[in-house]
Amino acid sequence: MGVKDEVKYVEIVYRGIFQKRLAKYIAEGIVYTAREMGRPALSFGRYGDSPERNGVPAKYYVGIGNGVNEEDLIGYSTRVEPDLVDAIIVLDDTLLKGVESWAWQGVQPINLKLKNNGTMLVTSTKRINELLKMIPKKDFNWTLGVINTEPSFSGLWAFKDDLTMEKVWGGLAKLRPDIIDLDHLIKYVSKKQDANKRISAVKEAYSSVDYRSVMKGEGIDFVYNPPRLLTWQEMLEGTVIPAVPRGKRNELFKRGTTKFERPTVDFDTCIKCKLCWIYCPDECFDETPDGYYDIAYDYCVGCGICADVCPVKDCIVMVDESMFADYRRPYEMWKENKAKYKEWLKNVRQARKERVYVPGLGR
Amino acid sequence: MTEVKKLVEKEVLMNGTQAVAHAAMYADVDVVAAYPIRPYTEVMDTISKLIADGELDAEFIVAEGEHGQFETVKHASLAGARTLVGSSGVGWLYGMEAIVVTATDRAPVVAIIGNRALDDPGAYGVEHNDALMVRDVGWLLVWVDTAQEAFDTTLIAYRVAEDQRVLLPLGISMDGGFLTHSEQIVRLPPKELVKNFLPPYNRGKYLVHPDNPITVAPQVNEDWVMEIRRQHEEAMERARGVIVEAYEEFKKVFGRYPGSTNELQMPENPFVEPYMIDDAEVVLIGMGTVSKPMKVAIKNMRRQGYKVGMLRIRWFRPFPTQDVIKYLANSRVVCVVDRDYSMGSPNRGGVVYHEIRSSLYDLDQRPRVINFIGGLGGREITIQDVEKITKIGYEHRDTPITKPVYWVGVRGDPW
Ligand code: SF4
Ligand code: SF4
Numbered sequence: 001m002g003v004k005d006e007v008k009y010v011e012i013v014y015r016g017i018f019q020k021r022l023a024k025y026i027a028e029g030i031v032y033t034a035r036e037m038g039r040p041a042l043s044f045g046r047y048g049d050s051p052e053r054n055g056v057p058a059k060y061y062v063g064i065g066n067g068v069n070e071e072d073l074i075g076y077s078t079r080v081e082p083d084l085v086d087a088i089i090v091l092d093d094t095l096l097k098g099v100e101s102w103a104w105q106g107v108q109p110i111n112l113k114l115k116n117n118g119t120m121l122v123t124s125t126k127r128i129n130e131l132l133k134m135i136p137k138k139d140f141n142w143t144l145g146v147i148n149t150e151p152s153f154s155g156l157w158a159f160k161d162d163l164t165m166e167k168v169w170g171g172l173a174k175l176r177p178d179i180i181d182l183d184h185l186i187k188y189v190s191k192k193q194d195a196n197k198r199i200s201a202v203k204e205a206y207s208s209v210d211y212r213s214v215m216k217g218e219g220i221d222f223v224y225n226p227p228r229l230l231t232w233q234e235m236l237e238g239t240v241i242p243a244v245p246r247g248k249r250n251e252l253f254k255r256g257t258t259k260f261e262r263p264t265v266d267f268d269t270c271i272k273c274k275l276c277w278i279y280c281p282d283e284c285f286d287e288t289p290d291g292y293y294d295i296a297y298d299y300c301v302g303c304g305i306c307a308d309v310c311p312v313k314d315c316i317v318m319v320d321e322s323m324f325a326d327y328r329r330p331y332e333m334w335k336e337n338k339a340k341y342k343e344w345l346k347n348v349r350q351a352r353k354e355r356v357y358v359p360g361l362g363r
Numbered sequence: 364m365t366e367v368k369k370l371v372e373k374e375v376l377m378n379g380t381q382a383v384a385h386a387a388m389y390a391d392v393d394v395v396a397a398y399p400i401r402p403y404t405e406v407m408d409t410i411s412k413l414i415a416d417g418e419l420d421a422e423f424i425v426a427e428g429e430h431g432q433f434e435t436v437k438h439a440s441l442a443g444a445r446t447l448v449g450s451s452g453v454g455w456l457y458g459m460e461a462i463v464v465t466a467t468d469r470a471p472v473v474a475i476i477g478n479r480a481l482d483d484p485g486a487y488g489v490e491h492n493d494a495l496m497v498r499d500v501g502w503l504l505v506w507v508d509t510a511q512e513a514f515d516t517t518l519i520a521y522r523v524a525e526d527q528r529v530l531l532p533l534g535i536s537m538d539g540g541f542l543t544h545s546e547q548i549v550r551l552p553p554k555e556l557v558k559n560f561l562p563p564y565n566r567g568k569y570l571v572h573p574d575n576p577i578t579v580a581p582q583v584n585e586d587w588v589m590e591i592r593r594q595h596e597e598a599m600e601r602a603r604g605v606i607v608e609a610y611e612e613f614k615k616v617f618g619r620y621p622g623s624t625n626e627l628q629m630p631e632n633p634f635v636e637p638y639m640i641d642d643a644e645v646v647l648i649g650m651g652t653v654s655k656p657m658k659v660a661i662k663n664m665r666r667q668g669y670k671v672g673m674l675r676i677r678w679f680r681p682f683p684t685q686d687v688i689k690y691l692a693n694s695r696v697v698c699v700v701d702r703d704y705s706m707g708s709p710n711r712g713g714v715v716y717h718e719i720r721s722s723l724y725d726l727d728q729r730p731r732v733i734n735f736i737g738g739l740g741g742r743e744i745t746i747q748d749v750e751k752i753t754k755i756g757y758e759h760r761d762t763p764i765t766k767p768v769y770w771v772g773v774r775g776d777p778w
Contacts, residue, residue, distance in 0.1 A: 031376055031546070042547045043376070047402075047540030048488065048741060070548070074509060075659035078541050078652050080743050231775025239483040 006068045007076050008179055009061055009085040010172070011113060013099060015153075015260060016049065016056035019091050022154040023051075023060040026089065026165050029188065030062045033169070036184035040070035046081045049101045052156060055258040055302060057099035061085070064179060084115045087176050089168055092151040093124035094260045094321040096134040098222065104229060104252055109136040109222045116140040119175045121209075123147045123164065126322070128212055134325060137219035145211035147171045151260070163201040170205030182206055227252050249299055255282060256327055259302020261318040264345055267292050267334045269315045276306040276316060294331030297324075323348045370618040371550040379542035382510040382549050383475050383535065384409035386517030388419045389557045393444035396435040398426045400454035401487050402539035403477030410447065429458030433472075437461060440470035441571045441579055445521060445564045449475030451539060453482050455493045465532045466501035467591065468580050469569065469598070471524035472532040473517070478651070478702075479539040480740040488741010489538040491650065491703035495679075495714050501595045503533040503602055504680040506650040510547040512622035513537055515613065518561060519621055522609045525564045528601045536679075538702075540741050541652040552617050560616040603681050606633050634683035636675040637690050639665065643672030645756040646691055646730075648719060649700040650676045653737075653744050657700075660749035671753050676715060687722045697723075697732045698756040700744065700771075704736050712736070712768045731764050737771030744771060751778075 010030055014023035027043035034041035045051060046059040061082060065073040088111060090096060098107040111120055117140065122131060124146055131146065152164040166189065173182045182202075189198045236242065244250050265276075270292055277285040277293050284300040285293040295306075302321065310316040334341040377385065384406050387395070395414075397407035413419040422439075426432035429450050436446035450458060455476055465472050476494040480486040494504060503524060507513045516535055524533040537543055571579060583591075610633040613621050620631055636654065639661055640646060647657050654675040664671045674690050676683065691697055701713025708717055716734035723729050735752050738744040748771055755769065770776050 028376055028546070035548070040548075042545065044378075044541075044545035047544050071655075072659055072662075074547060075655040075657075075746070077545070078655040079745070080540075080741070229774060232773060233775045 006066055007073060007082075008064045008066055008087075009082040010064075010087045010089065010179060011082075011085040012060040012062075012089045012091065013095050013110065014051075014058055014060065014091040015095070015151075016051040016053050016058040018055060018153040018155040019151075020051050020058070020156050021159045022152060022164060023058070023091060025159070026091075026168050027060045027062045029165055029169050029185075030064075030172070030180055033180040033185045033188045034062075034064045036187050037181065040065040040068070040073045042073060042077055044077060046101060048080055053258075055260060057095055057101045057257050059101060082113065085113045086115050086118055087172065087179060088114055088118070088120045089172065090120065090122040091164075091168075092260055093122050093126060093131060093134075094151075095257070096122065096131060097321075097325070098257055100254060100257045104227065106225065106227050106252070107254060107257055109224050111136060111138060111142070112224060114138060114142060117142060119143045119145065121145045121147060121168065121171050121175060123149050123151055123168065124322075125150060128210060132214065132219055135214075135219045136222035137217050138214075139216055141216050142214050143175060143211055144214050145171055145175050145209050147205055147209055163198065166198045166201035167205040170202040171209040173202070174206045174209050175211055249283075249296065254298045255301045256298035259300060260321045261302045261304065262297055262300055262321055262324065263295060263302075263304070263306050263316045264319050264348060265293070265295065265330050266315050266317075266342075266345060267331065268338070268342065269312050271312055271315075273311060275309045275311065279305050279309045281305060288331055292331060294329050297327040297329065317349050317352070319348045319352055323351055370552055370556070372553040373551050374548050375551060376546045377510050377514075377549045378405065378544055378546045379507070379510050379513040379537045380405035380475070380477065380544075381409045382514040383517050383537075384413065385549075385551065386514045387447045387473075388413050389551075389554055390445060390518060390521050390561055391419070392421050392447045394422045394424065394436060394439040394446045396424045396426050396432040396439075396446070396448050398429050398432045398450070398454065400429075400451045400479075401477070402479055402543035403449045403451040403454075403475055405543065406447075406449055406475050406477075429454045430461050433458040433461035433465060433474075436472045437465045437468060437470045440465075440472050441468060441566075441569075443564065443566055443570050443572065445525070446472050447475070448472055449477065451477040452479030452493050456481070456496060459496065462497060462502075462532075463500050464580065466497070467595065469530040469595075470532060471521075471530050471564070473520045473524055474532065474534045476534050476536045477539050477543045478536050484740075486740040488540055489651070489702060490739050490741070491536065491701075491714070494534055494536040495703055497534060498680055498714070501531060501599060502680060503529075503531050503599070503678075504536060505533070505678050506536045506676065507622070508538070508542065508652045508654050508675065509622060510542065510545070510549045513542065514549050514551070515617075515621035518557065519606075519609045519613060521564070522561050522612075523602060523605050526602075526605045527565070527567055529598055529605050530566070530569065531595075531598055531602060536651065538652040541655075556616055560612060599681050606678065606681075609633075632686060634676075634678045635686045635690065636673075636677055638673040638675070640672035640674060640690055640694075642670055644670045644695045644760055645672075645698060645753055646694045646696075647671065647673045647698050647700065647749065647752065647756075648676060648715065649673070649702070650679065650715060651702065653700055653702060656744060656746045657749050660746045660753065663746070664750060664753050669753060669757060671756075679715075682718055682722070684722045687719060688726065691719075691723060691730055692726060692728070694730045695760045696756040697730045698735060698752050699732060700735045700737055700749075700752065702738045702744075704739070710734070710767050716768075731759055732767075733759065733764055734768040735771050736768065742772065748772060
């Protein structure tokens with residue numbers, strides 16, 4: 001029962017604070033274009049998320065009535081999040097590894113809510129096949145599209161009008177004309193300031209979006225086991241939760257999906273000063289028996305403070321998160337084969353991109 | 364219909380808080396006091412931008428906390444300024460001393476309460492207990508459930524609160540997240556029409572001004588208090604009539620019923636919104652956005668043969684006792700969904716539940732009343748939940764109630 005095809009939902013996955021306005025404006029454009037097409041539409045954030053916290057994966061939604069009136073659309077959409085979505089827009093390809101938008105739900109696959117035959121659109125400079133190495137498989141066919149562009153960080157206190165919105169809309173219009181079509185999109189964009197350059201960006205994305213059908217079973221394994229939350233009889237009273245024993249971490253509350261950059265450590269130059277261990281706000285460093293400091297990447301939020309405080313030049317360097325497929329610990333890799341680690345370190349650091357300066361990033 | 368269309372100047376995508384901010388701009392507020400707390404904050408974000416953009420000329424005062432914020436508007440209001448203020452959750456409670464005296468000093472401050480769970484645990488989601496903290500101290504309280512209604516009700520709020528027969532502060536409650544942060548299309552009327560609807564704020568002989576030397580709130584102790592409370596209660600009662608007038612006038616000026624749009628036909632009762640209630644054996648009751656999944660569920664259930672309807676409580680203070688009686692007297696079972704609770708209350712239920720039970724007590728033939736506590740801290744009440752509530756209600760058409768209160772979807776209780 002329920003929504004069926006009477007409502008189409010678009011999910012926009014973004015990095016909290018850095019892409020908040022971008023996501024909201026993209027949603028707004030889809031709503032207005034759908035209305036140009038004569039359909040009721042609305043948008044809402046996944047309110048339990050923390051879109052105002054640095055880098056936390058967060059979600060925005062658009063609901064479009066497909067034969068239902070506005071009142072029913074609001075009725076269906078008075079939700080924290082829809083059960084299923086027709087299209088997912090991913091604004092930073094490092095989110096593909098999984099999102100933990102808020103505590104106590106575990107890391108969820110990026111395409112958890114995708115409908116059968118749904119569409120996912122990613123902004124990335126990577127090719128489709130490369131992206132599929134990070135995207136979980138589904139037991140149905142779906143479509144993956146790539147808008148060839150760097151992630152745009154247009155956050156809470158600044159909006160970078162770099163036409164990312166127009167590119168995303170253009171790509172969506174190409175892949176899902178049933179959600180928004182090109183004609184009505186252009187009609188909407190024409191009403192904006194500097195309409196001509198915006199229309200060109202829409203058309204350019206429309207004709208250049210790279211996409212293909214992804215077969216059932218194609219992609220990586222990702223078994224999502226939502227954590228079992230305690231009943232009221234099982235919980236401690238008075239909003240009390242027991243401490244995590246010394247040396248352990250909270251298995252239910254990993255924060256690793258928050259980062260789009262991660263620190264890499266050159267253990268050969270480390271002077272064992274312990275500053276990284278002291279300063280890391282998320283206590284990600286573990287002392288090793290030989291006095292080095294290993295990083296639990298699945299808890300690291302990528303704030304960059306360790307890189308800031310490390311007194312040795314280039315001992316800790318922040319590196320683009322998209323260079324990594326997993327959260328394997330660096331010390332383990334180093335111990336296994338130091339020469340190989342050094343070579344690997346060189347490679348990932350070479351590919352390092354200079355990001356736009358975002359206040360609050362710890363740099 | 365075409366005539367109505369003319370009365371809409373533009374259609375804009377807005378969330379509930381932005382809708383209120385725009386209405387306050389239309390109402391040409393003079394003083395705004397702000398102190399941030401989610402989810403109400405965006406009202407102030409929007410207002411400050413409207414001021415910065417030159418669209419609104421008002422004093423925008425950032426207070427050092429909620430107490431200062433509410434004191435600021437109270438004093439401004441007594442001196443004749445139209446004011447806007449607001450808060451959420453524990454922020455609203457932190458201002459409580461000032462909030463209480465705003466009512467006793469009869470300052471018609473309009474406040475937005477972005478309903479939010481009371482800490483702990485820290486949660487941003489909707490729960491109605493924050494606003495309900497003022498239910499007994501003489502604030503007018505209204506709940507809105509769409510962005511359009513938020514806009515329209517803000518205009519109505521100034522008209523009702525500032526009426527010289529009333530002069531009471533007024534809280535507009537809206538569900539955190541589901542309305543404060545959900546964007547819907549709002550039909551904005553032409554600005555000039557607002558002048559026809561909303562007269563300038565005039566305190567008359569109660570204005571604090573050098574030309575009108577009066578003192579407000581002297582120390583009076585036991586000699587005056589009972590009488591002051593009695594007057595206050597009369598003003599609350601007079602507000603009923605003023606609210607009806609305001610809705611009538613709104614319809615005349617803007618060509619539509621408050622909260623309705625061109626397409627949506629809303630039943631015309633200011634205090635409650637009845638929905639498919641005429642022949643309903645089971646009636647669902649709720650405040651705020653829970654009415655939205657309720658309506659969809661009711662349509663579904665009606666198709667399956669259930670005679671179910673809804674009564675949304677819009678105005679909570681003054682409480683619409685007569686309307687509740689009128690609409691519920693012929694039903695068999697009433698299912699009250701509370702997005703709040705009253706710990707240790709007579710039936711261990713919610714606040715609205717107890718008000719409804721109390722309203723129905725004097726009827727010879729009373730419907731059975733069941734309570735559902737749900738959606739606390741922003742948890743969803745889904746269409747499926749509402750259907751289940753309806754079925755539980757239906758089962759009790761002919762059987763006495765053994766379990767008066769259900770907790771909807773709480774982990775650990777069967778549901
Ligand atoms: S970037 Fe460094 S300091 Fe920040 S969370 Fe990760 S390990 Fe800790
Ligand atoms: S701060 Fe740098 S040098 Fe100091 S222990 Fe950490 S990695 Fe080694």
